[in-house]
Amino acid sequence: MAEKDKSKxxxxxxxxxxxxxxxxxxMKEVGIAEYEPxxxxxxxxxxxxxxxxxxDDARVFANHAKKKTIDLDDVRLAVQMQLDKSFxxxxxxxxxxxxxxVKNVNPLPLIKPHCGLxxxxxxxxxxxxxxxxxxxxxxxxxxSSIPTxxxxxTVTTSKPxxxxxxxxxxxxxxxxxxxxxxxxxxxxxxxxxSSSKVVAKPAVRVTAGPSSxxxxxxxxxxxxxxxKREDDDYDM
Amino acid sequence: MGDKSTPLLAVLQLLRKYDLKGTEEILRKEANLxxxxxxxxxxxxxxxxSILTAHHTESDPYxxxxxxxxxxxxxxxxxxxxxxxxxxxxxxxxxxxxxxxILYDHNEHAKKFMEKFGPxxxxxxxxxxxxxxVVENKDQIKGNxxxxxxxxxxxxxxxxxxxxxxxxxxxxEQKSSPVxxxxxxxxxxIDIHDGPGRTQAQVKATVGGLLGEASRNxxxxxxxxxxxxxxxxxxxxxxxxxxxxxxETPDKPKKKKAKKDNIFMKKPKSDPNAPPNDRIPLPxxxxxxxxxxxxxxxxxxxxxxxxxxxxPSICFYTLLNSGQTAVCADxxxxxxxxxxxxxxxxxxxxxxxxxxxxxxxxxEKLQDIDREAGDVLVRMMEEKDRDTCRTLFGHSGPVYKVAxxxxxxxxxxxxxxxxxxxxxxxxxxxxxxxxxxxxPVWDVRWSPYGxxxxxxxxxHTARLWATDHHQPLRIFAGHHSDVDCIQFxxxxxxxxxxxxxxxxxxxxxLTGTQVRIMTGHKSTPFALAFxxxxxWLASGAGNGEIVVWDMSTGLPTATLPPMHSAxxxxxxxxxxxxxxxxxxxxxxxxxxxxxxxxxxxxxEESGMTNVTQKxxxxxxxxxxxxxxxxxxxxxxxxxxxxxxxxxxGSS
Numbered sequence: 001m002a003e004k005d006k007s008k009x010x011x012x013x014x015x016x017x018x019x020x021x022x023x024x025x026x027m028k029e030v031g032i033a034e035y036e037p038x039x040x041x042x043x044x045x046x047x048x049x050x051x052x053x054x055x056d057d058a059r060v061f062a063n064h065a066k067k068k069t070i071d072l073d074d075v076r077l078a079v080q081m082q083l084d085k086s087f088x089x090x091x092x093x094x095x096x097x098x099x100x101x102v103k104n105v106n107p108l109p110l111i112k113p114h115c116g117l118x119x120x121x122x123x124x125x126x127x128x129x130x131x132x133x134x135x136x137x138x139x140x141x142x143x144s145s146i147p148t149x150x151x152x153x154t155v156t157t158s159k160p161x162x163x164x165x166x167x168x169x170x171x172x173x174x175x176x177x178x179x180x181x182x183x184x185x186x187x188x189x190x191x192x193x194s195s196s197k198v199v200a201k202p203a204v205r206v207t208a209g210p211s212s213x214x215x216x217x218x219x220x221x222x223x224x225x226x227x228k229r230e231d232d233d234y235d236m
Numbered sequence: 237m238g239d240k241s242t243p244l245l246a247v248l249q250l251l252r253k254y255d256l257k258g259t260e261e262i263l264r265k266e267a268n269l270x271x272x273x274x275x276x277x278x279x280x281x282x283x284x285x286s287i288l289t290a291h292h293t294e295s296d297p298y299x300x301x302x303x304x305x306x307x308x309x310x311x312x313x314x315x316x317x318x319x320x321x322x323x324x325x326x327x328x329x330x331x332x333x334x335x336x337x338i339l340y341d342h343n344e345h346a347k348k349f350m351e352k353f354g355p356x357x358x359x360x361x362x363x364x365x366x367x368x369x370v371v372e373n374k375d376q377i378k379g380n381x382x383x384x385x386x387x388x389x390x391x392x393x394x395x396x397x398x399x400x401x402x403x404x405x406x407x408x409e410q411k412s413s414p415v416x417x418x419x420x421x422x423x424x425x426i427d428i429h430d431g432p433g434r435t436q437a438q439v440k441a442t443v444g445g446l447l448g449e450a451s452r453n454x455x456x457x458x459x460x461x462x463x464x465x466x467x468x469x470x471x472x473x474x475x476x477x478x479x480x481x482x483x484e485t486p487d488k489p490k491k492k493k494a495k496k497d498n499i500f501m502k503k504p505k506s507d508p509n510a511p512p513n514d515r516i517p518l519p520x521x522x523x524x525x526x527x528x529x530x531x532x533x534x535x536x537x538x539x540x541x542x543x544x545x546x547x548p549s550i551c552f553y554t555l556l557n558s559g560q561t562a563v564c565a566d567x568x569x570x571x572x573x574x575x576x577x578x579x580x581x582x583x584x585x586x587x588x589x590x591x592x593x594x595x596x597x598x599x600e601k602l603q604d605i606d607r608e609a610g611d612v613l614v615r616m617m618e619e620k621d622r623d624t625c626r627t628l629f630g631h632s633g634p635v636y637k638v639a640x641x642x643x644x645x646x647x648x649x650x651x652x653x654x655x656x657x658x659x660x661x662x663x664x665x666x667x668x669x670x671x672x673x674x675x676p677v678w679d680v681r682w683s684p685y686g687x688x689x690x691x692x693x694x695x696h697t698a699r700l701w702a703t704d705h706h707q708p709l710r711i712f713a714g715h716h717s718d719v720d721c722i723q724f725x726x727x728x729x730x731x732x733x734x735x736x737x738x739x740x741x742x743x744x745x746l747t748g749t750q751v752r753i754m755t756g757h758k759s760t761p762f763a764l765a766f767x768x769x770x771x772w773l774a775s776g777a778g779n780g781e782i783v784v785w786d787m788s789t790g791l792p793t794a795t796l797p798p799m800h801s802a803x804x805x806x807x808x809x810x811x812x813x814x815x816x817x818x819x820x821x822x823x824x825x826x827x828x829x830x831x832x833x834x835x836x837x838x839x840e841e842s843g844m845t846n847v848t849q850k851x852x853x854x855x856x857x858x859x860x861x862x863x864x865x866x867x868x869x870x871x872x873x874x875x876x877x878x879x880x881x882x883x884x885g886s887s
Contacts, residue, residue, distance in 0.1 A: 030366070031366050090674075090696050093389075093696065093716065096696060096697055096711070099711060100697070100711040100713035100748060103711045103748070104710050104711065108516050108709060108745070109709070110517050111517045111519050117646075118519070118703045118704040119667060120706040121706075124668060125667055126667060126669065
């Protein structure tokens with residue numbers, strides 16, 4: 001029975017492409033005896049992807065160095081870059097020991113009494129309310145009237161005899177106001193007062209949109225729980 | 237070894253010959269040779285040549301094989317009292333010879349060397365040798381983690397004084413093996429201890445670490461392994477009674493019968509081995525926590541006394557349809573909630589009682605409740621939002637460990653995405669993401685008093701965090717490989733970590749330094765558990781062996797015979813510390829008589845007499861499940877053993 005399996009396997013081996021056979025021999029060398037057959041395919045894919053990306057990078061480096069063909073050094077550099085990007089390993093022990101030494105010098109901080117849930121400052125928590133941006137559906141009509149053009153007063157002065165000239169004269173001292181008042185979007189100021197218990201109002205955060213577009217609508221998800229805010233005030 | 241100055245003098249002469257005055261000056265200064273020897277530099281050419289080539293013989297490949305072979309023969313022929321200690325020497329010498337051969341570009345010789353002597357090394361080193369054998373030329377040394385570890389750190393060997401003199405005599409006689417002497421000088425640390433040579437059993441107990449055995453110096457500092465003095469919670473049999481009469485000493489109410497008083501009879505006198513209560517800042521108990529604790533003590537009073545003749549009952553929770561997906565499980569302290577972490581990065585929390593899991597009311601509704609009411613904690617929760625199971629989403633990688641805090645308000649989880657997340661069990665959302673480890677985090681545990689938690693990961697470090705700091709408070713660095721498991725001591729002052737370098741280390745939370753290093757595991761420890769009294773630590777490893785360590789000395793008290801045939805992933809002590817339960821991936825739970833194990837240690841003085849007889853008495857019972865590897869073991873407050881595993885089906 002075992003021999004039958006073995007001969008079956010060896011005939012199957014002949015049908016397997018050479019690359020897959022290479023992968024299987026690598027796994028055997030490393031000591032992996034049992035694996036699903038799809039693992040070989042996955043490793044093959046990975047190999048192709050890795051090798052092509054390394055060679056691509058090497059080609060870029062060779063071009064940069066104005067070389068016609070890829071050199072061993074280019075490939076080496078490409079491998080190094082790839083290694084630094086994806087296959088990093090933990091820092092060496094000395095670095096960690098040094099880091100630990102620096103960190104462990106600080107005494108353990110004292111614990112504040114009567115705190116409710118002890119959480120880090122708000123910006124490190126996920127306790128902010130959720131919000132979603134939604135574009136406004138129609139353009140907002142500008143409220144204030146804008147004098148668009150300066151008024152020109154036509155003054156005709158009649159002169160005795162002679163051809164009549166129409167003189168357009170701007171009254172001196174007339175101040176032409178061309179400023180367009182932008183629409184003012186009300187900016188609510190929200191302040192959270194710290195309460196003794198755990199409850200706070202649901203927060204509505206509104207950002208003022210650029211005036212040309214008009215106000216952007218905000219939809220706010222009701223937040224279920226807010227804890228006492230000790231550190232942060234929200235001020236817009 | 238040898239005359240260090242002569243080769244240096246030879247080099248100086250060489251430099252003078254080539255007229256490199258600047259280099260000569262620098263070498264003279266660095267080597268502190270002084271001007272006195274300036275004039276005497278007149279070695280004959282022949283001697284000069286021979287000295288310089290002596291360094292070259294290091295790279296003569298044939299000498300290595302010969303040297304190793306003769307060392308092996310010497311060890312085998314030495315007296316029994318020295319043989320076992322000296323045999324621990326062979327592995328480091330072998331490894332470094334291999335590395336040196338590769339370094340000097342004798343790759344084929346190195347390969348032959350590995351093939352000839354590799355399989356003769358001990359079993360527990362075979363894995364390491366496989367990883368090392370991948371290194372086949374000089375350039376690959378840098379990339380290989382194990383080779384780097386061996387190159388940068390010294391291998392520890394413990395020898396008795398007599399054995400070391402034997403070794404020295406042998407090395408002196410063998411003039412032709414400067415290689416071994418060089419290796420010893422550069423790469424091996426010999427720790428000499430007075431006393432007789434150790435027996436095979438003794439050597440076997442402590443050998444196995446990646447870098448050899450722990451030296452005695454490492455285990456000298458004092459460890460406070462006692463328990464903290466508990467703050468008194470006046471526990472009354474009937475809750476109606478006034479809870480305000482709290483005394484300073486844990487006085488038992490006189491109504492209780494004598495039998496049930498055992499747990500309340502905590503020693504009023506202070507334990508010399510216990511740390512002072514304020515050694516590390518611990519959170520004071522809030523009102524809710526005091527209620528929880530009171531409940532805990534009340535339940536503890538009703539617990540079943542366990543022993544060799546009264547084994548615990550086991551209740552097994554089987555997770556179905558999750559053989560490939562469920563990774564870890566945890567049960568909260570009062571045994572009402574079960575959390576399971578999955579490899580699709582979700583976490584599910586189930587209730588194990590009829591009480592359903594409720595969510596908190598929305599903020600508007602919370603405005604309306606009466607905060608001064610006695611049952612505000614119940615009113616806080618939304619009646620309509622109840623369920624038996626809740627799912628928590630947030631991680632982006634398989635969740636490797638989940639842990640309930642001692643007060644059942646929060647859940648911690650760690651994952652392959654290198655974050656540790658804190659979840660609220662009242663809002664059922666994620667509260668904080670703790671970032672620090674850049675690689676997968678393998679284990680996370682709460683301190684027994686809450687507030688602190690520790691995590692260990694792939695980056696070879698363990699970290700101590702507090703829930704209100706976004707950065708770790710302490711970094712415990714020192715392991716040579718990933719930190720696979722981590723556990724707090726019951727007094728919260730120490731943390732034990734087990735790592736793939738096959739050592740278990742104990743760290744002090746106050747200073748962040750390592751106070752104990754324990755070697756002896758022949759495979760990676762995956763589970764750690766402290767005994768109820770805090771003096772012993774049990775660790776379960778990948779080859780199924782369980783070792784019990786004594787925290788006062790750092791030496792193994794007992795190595796339980798490897799009854800498990802698969803890695804042990806769950807260890808739990810009963811609440812009174814008499815039974816140790818172990819669960820492994822071979823789908824069995826075994827119960828061990830821990831009172832016998834700990835009695836052994838306190839009564840025995842040195843050496844292990846009649847070990848095999850006693851060993852058979854350690855194992856009390858073994859329970860096999862159909863096909864469910866055990867993920868977690870938990871003793872309830874009443875000493876019922878709960879186990880969690882997922883049914884793997886027939887595969």
